[in-house]
Amino acid sequence: MSMANAIDCSAFIWHVGPGRARMDIAIDGIRCAGCATAIERGLSSEPGISIARVNFALKRVTVEWDEAKLAGAQILQRLKDIGYQGYPFASGAADGNEARASAYLLRCLGVAAFGAMNIMLLSVSVWSGNVSDITTETRDLFHWLSALIALPVAAYSGRPFFDSALAALRNRSVNMDVPITLGIVLALGMSVVQTMQHAEHAYFDSAVMLIFFLLIGRLLDQMMRKRARDMAANVAALRAETATLIREDGSTAVLPVRAVNPGDRVLVLPGEKISVDGRIISGRSHIDQSLVTGEIAHLPAAAGAKVYGGTINIDGALTIEVTASHEGTLLDEVEALLSQATAARSKYVLLADRAARLYAPFVHATALATFTGWMLAGESWAHALVIAITVLIITCPCALGLAIPAVQITAAGALFRSGVLLRNGDAIERLAQADTIVFDKTGTLTLPQAEWLNPADASAEICEAAGRLAMSSRHPLAQALAHALNSRNPYDNVEEVPGSGVRVMHDGVEMTLGSAEFCAANDQISKAQLLYPGASFVAFRKGADIAVFALGQKLRADAVAVVEALKARGLRIEILSGDCDEAVAPIARELSVSDYLSSVTPASKIARLEILRQQGRKTLMVGDGLNDAPALAAAHVSMSPVSAAHLSQTAADALFLGENLGPVVEAIDIARQGHRLMVQNLWFAVLYNFVAVPLAIAGLATPLIAAIAMSSSSMVVTLNALRARNRSAT
Amino acid sequence: MNIIIILLPLALMLGFAGLAAFLWSLNTGQFEDLEGAGWRVLSDDDLQPPRSPSVPARKDTAP
Numbered sequence: 001m002s003m004a005n006a007i008d009c010s011a012f013i014w015h016v017g018p019g020r021a022r023m024d025i026a027i028d029g030i031r032c033a034g035c036a037t038a039i040e041r042g043l044s045s046e047p048g049i050s051i052a053r054v055n056f057a058l059k060r061v062t063v064e065w066d067e068a069k070l071a072g073a074q075i076l077q078r079l080k081d082i083g084y085q086g087y088p089f090a091s092g093a094a095d096g097n098e099a100r101a102s103a104y105l106l107r108c109l110g111v112a113a114f115g116a117m118n119i120m121l122l123s124v125s126v127w128s129g130n131v132s133d134i135t136t137e138t139r140d141l142f143h144w145l146s147a148l149i150a151l152p153v154a155a156y157s158g159r160p161f162f163d164s165a166l167a168a169l170r171n172r173s174v175n176m177d178v179p180i181t182l183g184i185v186l187a188l189g190m191s192v193v194q195t196m197q198h199a200e201h202a203y204f205d206s207a208v209m210l211i212f213f214l215l216i217g218r219l220l221d222q223m224m225r226k227r228a229r230d231m232a233a234n235v236a237a238l239r240a241e242t243a244t245l246i247r248e249d250g251s252t253a254v255l256p257v258r259a260v261n262p263g264d265r266v267l268v269l270p271g272e273k274i275s276v277d278g279r280i281i282s283g284r285s286h287i288d289q290s291l292v293t294g295e296i297a298h299l300p301a302a303a304g305a306k307v308y309g310g311t312i313n314i315d316g317a318l319t320i321e322v323t324a325s326h327e328g329t330l331l332d333e334v335e336a337l338l339s340q341a342t343a344a345r346s347k348y349v350l351l352a353d354r355a356a357r358l359y360a361p362f363v364h365a366t367a368l369a370t371f372t373g374w375m376l377a378g379e380s381w382a383h384a385l386v387i388a389i390t391v392l393i394i395t396c397p398c399a400l401g402l403a404i405p406a407v408q409i410t411a412a413g414a415l416f417r418s419g420v421l422l423r424n425g426d427a428i429e430r431l432a433q434a435d436t437i438v439f440d441k442t443g444t445l446t447l448p449q450a451e452w453l454n455p456a457d458a459s460a461e462i463c464e465a466a467g468r469l470a471m472s473s474r475h476p477l478a479q480a481l482a483h484a485l486n487s488r489n490p491y492d493n494v495e496e497v498p499g500s501g502v503r504v505m506h507d508g509v510e511m512t513l514g515s516a517e518f519c520a521a522n523d524q525i526s527k528a529q530l531l532y533p534g535a536s537f538v539a540f541r542k543g544a545d546i547a548v549f550a551l552g553q554k555l556r557a558d559a560v561a562v563v564e565a566l567k568a569r570g571l572r573i574e575i576l577s578g579d580c581d582e583a584v585a586p587i588a589r590e591l592s593v594s595d596y597l598s599s600v601t602p603a604s605k606i607a608r609l610e611i612l613r614q615q616g617r618k619t620l621m622v623g624d625g626l627n628d629a630p631a632l633a634a635a636h637v638s639m640s641p642v643s644a645a646h647l648s649q650t651a652a653d654a655l656f657l658g659e660n661l662g663p664v665v666e667a668i669d670i671a672r673q674g675h676r677l678m679v680q681n682l683w684f685a686v687l688y689n690f691v692a693v694p695l696a697i698a699g700l701a702t703p704l705i706a707a708i709a710m711s712s713s714s715m716v717v718t719l720n721a722l723r724a725r726n727r728s729a730t
Numbered sequence: 731m732n733i734i735i736i737l738l739p740l741a742l743m744l745g746f747a748g749l750a751a752f753l754w755s756l757n758t759g760q761f762e763d764l765e766g767a768g769w770r771v772l773s774d775d776d777l778q779p780p781r782s783p784s785v786p787a788r789k790d791t792a793p
Contacts, residue, residue: 032769032772036766036769036770054766055762055763055766056763056765056766056769057762057763057764057765057766058763099762103756103761106756106761107753107756110749110752110753110756111749113749113752114745114746114748114749114752117745117748118741118742118745121741138734141734145738149742
């Protein structure tokens with residue numbers, strides 16, 4: 001990479017001191033300790049770089065260097081020399097907020113752990129003293145010491161719950177944190193009163209332990225969200241889309257797309273991918289929209305026309321005014337559909353929320369019934385109140401709070417290992433419910449780039465010559481051909497004829513590669529069109545020899561096996577494609593899928609999903625194009641390949657990596673297992689209440705029993721969740 | 731029972747020491763990359779790569 005077209009990274013650099021710059025770089029392909037060592041060593045041996053530290057969990061490296069000695073682009077170049085492709089990474093404000101939220105919860109957890117341990121030390125002494133010879137004075141001292149620790153600890157560590165409960169009450173609604181807060185406050189208040197009356201039992205340890213276990217659940221949930229966000233941000237950076245910005249003075253600079261603003265002008269050369277949405281100001285070309293709309297035909301475009309990120313500029317240079325960079329305006333229709341679909345989706349109620357809705361009234365009703373019951377039985381109101389409060393304490397949802405986040409985070413780890421990145425933690429339970437899978441064709445069932453379809457038709461010698469010539473063309477089809485032929489060593493002195501093809505004289509023979517007219521190969525191409533309907537053709541002529549290369553979409557290598565595996569799991573398969581019938585039918589036949597629709601618009605994709613929904617089906621939509629985005633948002637759950645259009649990735653619940661469809665099957669398996677474990681955990685929490693609540697109602701729940709019940713139920717639920725790591729477990 | 735006058739503050743101080751250590755490790759960013767530490771154990775960056783005899787076997791002193 002020469003300095004002339006090196007990426008300008010200034011938008012991603014921040015200054016940490018005089019002349020000192022720092023940049024985060026997302027790196028593709030960190031797999032092991034060796035990679036990290038190579039990167040850290042390779043970078044820090046460069047004069048000027050003072051710190052290079054790889055973060056494994058995030059697959060990023062943070063570099064700090066002397067600005068006088070190095071430019072940002074040189075660091076990326078250095079990384080490339082070591083053998084890693086790095087992409088400057090903008091840590092947005094949202095990242096900082098997530099990181100702060102995690103650190104805050106961790107601090108609360110640390111304080112709660114400190115409190116729980118020290119209070120337990122005092123409590124165990126009291127419990128063993130109660131069955132032997134502790135004096136009332138010593139017990140009171142221990143209780144007061146416990147209060148001294150518990151009150152400030154609860155005030156600090158309980159904040160996440162108190163804040164959330166207050167916010168809910170202010171909105172005149174009730175969430176899970178309301179009964180939790182009530183339980184904690186009543187437990188502490190009652191214990192202080194009990195201590196003043198020199199009572200035998202105080203529940204300081206229960207209150208703090210409750211906070212401790214609930215915080216673990218809360219932290220797991222937060223980690224899950226942070227991880228999903230980090231992964232999505234990395235994917236965005238790894239897309240490495242750049243745009244050539246035309247400055248006021250006419251000079252150009254290559255910028256990462258995230259640094260381009262609406263109103264800027266960018267230059268797109270023939271054969272380049274258009275990375276922004278915008279309007280053409282000057283130039284005339286054809287545009288390949290297949291990755292966006294699924295349509296294969298190339299559309300003519302001239303000044304005034306709108307263009308969309310993700311499309312490919314075929315044959316003319318274009319100047320584009322940016323209307324929105326990586327997010328914002330779109331095909332109006334897609335945008336309107338998308339917002340409708342997103343609103344419809346939010347009706348789904350998560351398992352945890354459904355449990356919480358049942359839980360709060362149950363707990364409060366039981367506590368109230370206990371209180372009135374004991375009053376009617378002739379107990380003093382003070383004693384009846386104490387028993388009612390122990391019911392509140394013992395039913396506090398430790399196990400319930402851990403049941404779902406613990407499974408989510410272990411299942412997300414298992415998914416990540418099989419190449420699936422979750423964008424939504426709750427996607428696991430929706431994925432597990434899917435009974436119908438709707439696939440898009442272009443870019444989802446097929447590979448996103450054009451593949452060579454007729455390798456049997458040309459001799460090795462012809463292939464070599466054609467490939468070497470194709471390397472000199474900027475036309476996307478020629479580039480796809482050169483890639484498919486594994487070509488090396490382009491010819492010298494190749495002449496490019498715009499709109500037609502490339503020509504070269506080699507060893508006294510003229511060779512041409514390009515359109516049918518250019519190579520005088522009309523007959524051969526019309527013959528090939530019959531054999532390969534829907535394909536695009538590149539003609540090649542060497543002297544009198546003519547060859548026709550058919551390029552088109554090829555199924556992903558494991559598509560047939562994946563569809564079979566999904567059918568074996570009882571899932572119904574459908575194909576919805578924006579492409580024409582001639583292109584969809586053979587693919588459906590090859591996959592033995594009988595339900596397919598072709599030439600489908602984004603609106604009719606949603607309509608189809610709606611019909612499926614009314615039939616009571618839960619649909620998993622797998623798609624990648626911009627035209628799939630509304631359908632991805634409308635479906636019960638959705639997945640996109642990592643090569644998908646940006647907007648589709650944002651609408652999808654999960655992304656899968658690599659060239660294969662296999663991760664879709666894995667995702668279904670892992671999600672189903674995870675869902676099973678979540679339901680098991682919830683039933684366990686119910687069972688726990690069946691045992692513990694009668695004890696509490698009978699007034700037998702001492703602090704010792706509360707402590708044992710809470711910690712053992714939390715342990716069981718967590719250990720059960722860990723089984724999601726292991727694929728063979730059921 | 732006078733022993734508790736010493737034991738209780740001792741226990742509390744140990745607890746506080748643990749809490750302080752945790753907060754310190756949190757603030758120094760040791761929880762930011764939980765996978766890295768495990769991998770770094772396996773890397774041999776404390777061993778010297780073979781070098782020519784003229785170069786003293788010392789760690790890089792790049793600025």
